[in-house]
Amino acid sequence: xxxxxxxxxxxxxxxxxxxxxxxxYSVMKNVDDFKTKAKAVADEITSINSDFxxxxxxxxxxxxxxxxxxxxxxxxxxxxxxxxDPFVYLIIINDGEIFIKDDNKENKFDMKSNKTFKxxxxxxxxxxxxxxxxxxxxxxxxxxxxxxxxxxxVPKEEKMKEFMSAIQVFFDKTSHDVVRVKMIEESEDxxxxxxxxxxxxxxxxxxxxxxx
Amino acid sequence: MIRKNLILGIFSILLLASCATNPxxxxxxxxxxxxxxxxxxxxxxxLSKGTLYKAKxxxxxxxxxxxxxxxxxxxxNRVIFTSETGLKFFDFEFAPDTFIVHEIMEQFxxxxxxxxxxxxxxxxxxxxxxxxxxxxxxxxxxxxxxxRRVADDDWLYYFYSEELLNKIERASDKKKxxxxxxxxxxxxxxxxxxxxxxxxxxxxxxxYIKR
Numbered sequence: 529x530x531x532x533x534x535x536x537x538x539x540x541x542x543x544x545x546x547x548x549x550x551x552x553y554s555v556m557k558n559v560d561d562f563k564t565k566a567k568a569v570a571d572e573i574t575s576i577n578s579d580f581x582x583x584x585x586x587x588x589x590x591x592x593x594x595x596x597x598x599x600x601x602x603x604x605x606x607x608x609x610x611x612x613d614p615f616v617y618l619i620i621i622n623d624g625e626i627f628i629k630d631d632n633k634e635n636k637f638d639m640k641s642n643k644t645f646k647x648x649x650x651x652x653x654x655x656x657x658x659x660x661x662x663x664x665x666x667x668x669x670x671x672x673x674x675x676x677x678x679x680x681x682v683p684k685e686e687k688m689k690e691f692m693s694a695i696q697v698f699f700d701k702t703s704h705d706v707v708r709v710k711m712i713e714e715s716e717d718x719x720x721x722x723x724x725x726x727x728x729x730x731x732x733x734x735x736x737x738x739x740x
Numbered sequence: 741m742i743r744k745n746l747i748l749g750i751f752s753i754l755l756l757a758s759c760a761t762n763p764x765x766x767x768x769x770x771x772x773x774x775x776x777x778x779x780x781x782x783x784x785x786x787l788s789k790g791t792l793y794k795a796k797x798x799x800x801x802x803x804x805x806x807x808x809x810x811x812x813x814x815x816x817n818r819v820i821f822t823s824e825t826g827l828k829f830f831d832f833e834f835a836p837d838t839f840i841v842h843e844i845m846e847q848f849x850x851x852x853x854x855x856x857x858x859x860x861x862x863x864x865x866x867x868x869x870x871x872x873x874x875x876x877x878x879x880x881x882x883x884x885x886x887x888r889r890v891a892d893d894d895w896l897y898y899f900y901s902e903e904l905l906n907k908i909e910r911a912s913d914k915k916k917x918x919x920x921x922x923x924x925x926x927x928x929x930x931x932x933x934x935x936x937x938x939x940x941x942x943x944x945x946x947x948y949i950k951r
Binding site for chain 1: 790792794796805807811818822824825826827828831842845846949951
């Protein structure tokens with residue numbers, strides 16, 4: 529009996545640490561301190577204007593698909609996500625509606641009617657603004673490296689799990705800004721979005737989030 | 741009067757039947773010398789490096805776009821379709837003797853959609869070409885070199901000009917079903933591929949992404 533418990537505990541520990549150690553991360557020492565500081569930074573954010581580099585890693589292909597663009601966020605829930613290279617594609621999320629423009633095709637959805645869409649939307653908004661610590665929809669664990677903090681979210685809902693098995697949000701250790709978001713699929717393929725030239729609380733015109 | 745109607749009736753049936761039986765006017769087989777080995781040149785000569793397309797899919801009145809990656813992996817052709825944001829729609833493997841679905845999103849996971857995608861992408865990739873007999877044919881009014889082979893219950897026609905594949909047509913004995921065009925070859929890669937279905941509203945457009 530005791531052996532069984534030891535083995536189970538052992539397995540849990542190995543599982544908990546394996547994700548983190550693979551990336552040079554270990555379990556975060558002072559979670560409360562990190563949470564307080566990250567929350568203070570997130571609370572101050574009214575807007576984000578940032579370049580992004582997205583990497584889609586398909587392990588079987590031994591290939592990275594890299595795309596770049598511009599990311600805008602304005603409180604409470606407006607997002608403009610614009611791919612510029614090597615293809616053009618625009619997503620605007622505003623007030624529960626999602627607008628997609630691909631060449632001349634325009635599509636509009638109401639996210640309120642789709643729980644999964646809403647889940648993804650909330651996840652994006654909350655992770656880029658660093659506001660992810662107390663989400664009941666995820667099992668949250670905390671890690672750190674020499675330069676970064678990392679918060680790992682594992683979705684509880686089955687539908688969300690189909691899209692991603694885990695989301696890792698990376699924070700700069702000194703500024704507590706979100707610098708990277710990594711979405712990992714069940715197959716271990718992943719999408720990593722790195723934020724560069726991040727400008728916080730600059731003025732962003734409302735029409736950037738309007739559907740023309 | 742009855743007789744006249746009967747003749748008219750028979751005549752229109754014959755007319756309809758003759759229209760319906762051959763989608764290609766005056767098709768003739770070209771005789772090949774003995775031991776002449778016909779060989780089809782595929783659209784992609786080398787897929788060892790990943791080839792990426794921006795894909796636009798229209799099914800009935802629905803529209804979907806994304807990125808389609810094609811790559812040869814361990815003797816198979818792997819096709820992965822994701823959204824621009826990285827969400828994976830499907831991951832197919834065209835292995836030499838079998839077709840494997842590694843991943844598929846719920847929305848695509850129905851027999852009809854899956855078979856259509858398998859057939860369309862398989863045709864683009866020349867899946868199964870080596871196992872079937874080829875013949876060269878001539879079609880009136882067509883300048884291209886045309887080859888055809890049997891594919892399950894259909895015929896597949898391959899149109900070449902200047903040794904480049906510019907069209908594949910899938911047809912039954914009665915009508916054309918799918919027309920796939922290949923345009924603007926650069927460094928052995930068609931920059932534009934279009935897959936158009938004739939029997940229902942479905943179109944896939946693939947635009948090559950230079951990286």
